[in-house]
Amino acid sequence: MLKRLALAVALLSLVPAVASAHGPSRQKVTETIEINAPADKVWAIIGKFQDMGWHPTFVKTEGKGDNGPGATRKLTLASGGTIDEKLVKYDDAGKSMSYEITEVDVKVVPVTNYASTLSVKGEGDKSTVEWKAAFYRGYVNNDPPPELSDEAGVKAITGVFKTGLEALKKKVEGG
């Protein structure tokens, strides 16, 4: 018990350092996909902050606070590892939500200070989903190792976005 408490304290003390420091320049990833379905139908799936089930990379979503301000979730990756996220803005009418990563190991996702917006815009029977991210690389100082470089961060996030959006399109258009 004491050991666990000590570990928790040690982990807590790491949080501010992880959340504050970052590399020199913020990276940007934007991916979009057109879906042959009305925006309402797409939003009914992606607009649930507590259910990331539409994305094959994530096998479990656990969280609290529904879609309300300050809602949180923990995503478990198919490859193991978890990501803790917090909802910062939810606009049901505008079909848009913004959230941030509050805790992740750079070995799981090689980024820091990550913030993201997922939204859908419709035009009749078609819609366009846009997924945008802003983040810094995993290594917070100069001369990063390749696996924690700007390029590695951009590649990882682009991969997650593409995989998710393609799976979403298949799911919506197929069902």
Next chain:
Amino acid sequence: MARARVKLKIWGLALTVPALCLTWAMTWPVAVQASEALVTNQVSDNVSFVDLTAMKATGDVKIGGKPAGIALSPDKTVAYVTAPDGQELVEVDILARSVKRRLKLGGGPLGIAAHPSKGEVYVADWYAHKISIVDVAEFKVVAEIAVGKSPSGLAVTPDGRTLVSADRDSDQVSIIDLVTRTVVASVAVGQRPFGVTISADGARAYTANVASDDVTVIDLAARQVSGTVKVGHRPYAIALSGNRAFVTDQGIGTVTIFDTTTLKTDRTIEACDHPEGIETDAAGATVYVACWGDNVLLKIDAATLGVTGRVSVGDGPRAFGKFLR
């Protein structure tokens, strides 16, 4: 005699013309609204020039090294841009629209401010926890001042005597005497101060504290905190107009406006994705905001608080510093 009269006439002319020019040059920027913005675009690696009257981008200059911070020379014909990835200070001739000189600084140059009259710029080094003083005539570092951890925003008082550094990872500002080039005080502020702005009378400094979602108001003479104002998520920088402060809430896409007398929040307006660099024009009538996520420069009426214009710029605009002329 006749010759002397002519000479006198010539002298009279020679004196009258420059005097007129001087008056015109000194009053013109104050009398009319800012006419141009220079926006650093970190992703597209350039600076966009924006005609603020037409709200139209008129061109760009390639910088390289992921430009972020910007300061202008006292006559506003030269821009000094920091390139954190290239670890350089880049000097841009605004009228010729070209890069004049580049200075390798090393470390992580980010925040920058120019002296209001002397040929000096100050560059904060995010990694080496120091401020470099660059003599712009020689274009080299002439002094270095150690400050707190990860200095970010810099601002100089209008009298040119004091430099304020937001030491982000020390949760403090350093107050630096520019005559002796020494830190004379450090003042604890909110968590992770990033942008810092000094009032027109030089009495106060305001820091945008990224992690505590607030702005700290500092009395510069007393070297003490005189108040804290809650703002939106992850505030980045501050602009002042009259008794209003405009704060870019980078994390939630809004601009929070508060009264600098009462320190009460007036309004929060929807702005854009990742609003960052913000500055009021010389007339105090308009506030301009660089939107990193949306790739636009936004125009806000400082009286009605409405968004009155937007113009596309390069990718990832930051405009961290003073970017209006």
